[in-house]
Amino acid sequence: MGFLLENILFGVTVYFSYQYGGLPIYMALACGAIVGLICFSVFSVTISNAILMPLKMVRQAILHISPVADEYEGAPDPKSLKIGRDLIVNLIGQLYQIASVAEHELVAAKGEKPGISHEFIASTMPLPLFILDDSETIKYVNQSASEYIGMEVDELVGKNIYMVLDMAFPSDSTFDRWLKDVKGKSATASESWERVRLNVRENHPTLLFDLAAYYNQSNSDGNSTYIILFDHTKQYSQDDQAVSFVALSVHELRTPLTLLRGYIEVFEQELKGNITPELEDFMEKMRAASEQLTAFVNNILNVARIDDDQMELKLQEEDWQKILTHSIDAISLRAKVRGIELKLEIDPGLPTVAADRLSIQEVINNIIDNAIKYSGESKEIKITSKLNPEGLVETTVVDYGLGISTNILPNLFTKFYRDHRNRAQIGGTGLGLYLSKAIVSAHGGNIWVKSKVGSGSTFGFTLVPYGQLSKDKKSDNGDDLIRGAHGWIKNHSYYKR
């Protein structure tokens, strides 16, 4: 059919090009060939999407139900279909249902009690197993699951899964979101997650595991979702101890730092007016260096906590002008000792923002600290804040210093990444921007950079005005919004820690 259409169009195009278009015959033939080729391509793609792909999905589903050696390809994924997806999903669902009914009838015809072997396997398997119906109510738990979370089977069956399992995930990809996504869009689906944290109840130890889930839209027995847990509490707890090591190390660093800052302050107070301007300048530089060291120690700690999903942010309604001004005051000494002026321009009437004050101050600190380091001979850094056209509070930090080359920009927010050209001359560990990106992302904002070598850089980030947060992202009692540095940590709105 495609060839026929192509030939017809080829002939028509050649005729009209030659007879009426006045083209030489060879050009008319070329035009005809091009038109024919385009037509054939479009026809082929359409036929593929509308007929061949759906048929392939159905064939794959049949092979999944009744595998044939060398032809098994796993469950079909209708998400790739561009035409007729709903129809094919329903058709595949019907196939699975027919297969399930046929299997039951076969077992019954053989005189066996249906389901005994499956129930025996489920009840005796050493892995915790939960089976849910379409409303996420627990229909079945095996003995392993009951023992794992320390609740009797009777206490579990009939309850909503989220009332029983308070799961925290290391990223935005949660079980709850996955299930909402696959329902109605897929006939079957499976997914797995690593390092899921389970808080069972007070005084029960936290459990750490990997989770596997399987969803089937059309099971005839009403079981729609199967969940299996793979316990890794011991191993993942040992990983937690690595964070404790960091915490202890930070404590050891902070103690002498406390003394250092304290004695510098004593000297400044006692020697004020009694030492030369040069020595006063040295005292100021010592103070600036100690503040910088404090900020660095905090960065180490926060990066460790983010990497282990232990950083929790509380987003409250905050006056952005106050936060920005306070942060700039705190870092102004470090700029001053290098002869750099920090110029601040804030648009009046900015809305309040949803922010975790301490962590967003670290973002400001890191970005300005970066600007100070890369200022070169330039003596000015400009910080502005305004409401952007998208209605977000946008803050930029502009320096007129060394700049960053274009091929380095994509890696700038990567942990430990530093511009190799300046590595020897400019201090830093590559943690500040990585940390800033994680914090800004957890605030629902974006962070970016524009730069030109020799002209300086502009770093910017956005924050969401507090009033813009949608209802379902606010906690049920309107209190602080809790976010992990990777995003939401609550799995489901029913559950509270």
Place this chain on the structure above:
Amino acid sequence: MDNPDMIKVDSPRKVLIIEDEHFIGELYERALLRSGYEVTINVDGVKALSEAQTNAYDIILLDLMLPNLNGIEILRTLRDPSATPNLKAKIIITTNLEQRDDIRADIEKQADGYVVKAELTPSELVEFLDNIK
């Protein structure tokens, strides 16, 4: 000899510093005395708890890592009405130890303030205490 920089206050507020790092305690004492506070320092957890339970202080600066009895235990005892009835002092945790957020939140609920020592100079700590009513 009187220090001209010291502030004289008629009814000075009394502060109990529970801190086993001698030099840190010394720095805090210096800054607080200059601002007109009366200061007592205690370096041992058990003795510090007894001292705190005399209820003679307006503010208690409580470190967490202490010998013989740690700061969290002291905090719990001071907040237990049966162990320490009618404690009037404000309890401010001063620590350089980093906690998991849920543990810190639990401590903060029981205390009246939580300060990371490395993040405040002695004068800044005094300013913080001046604002506590």
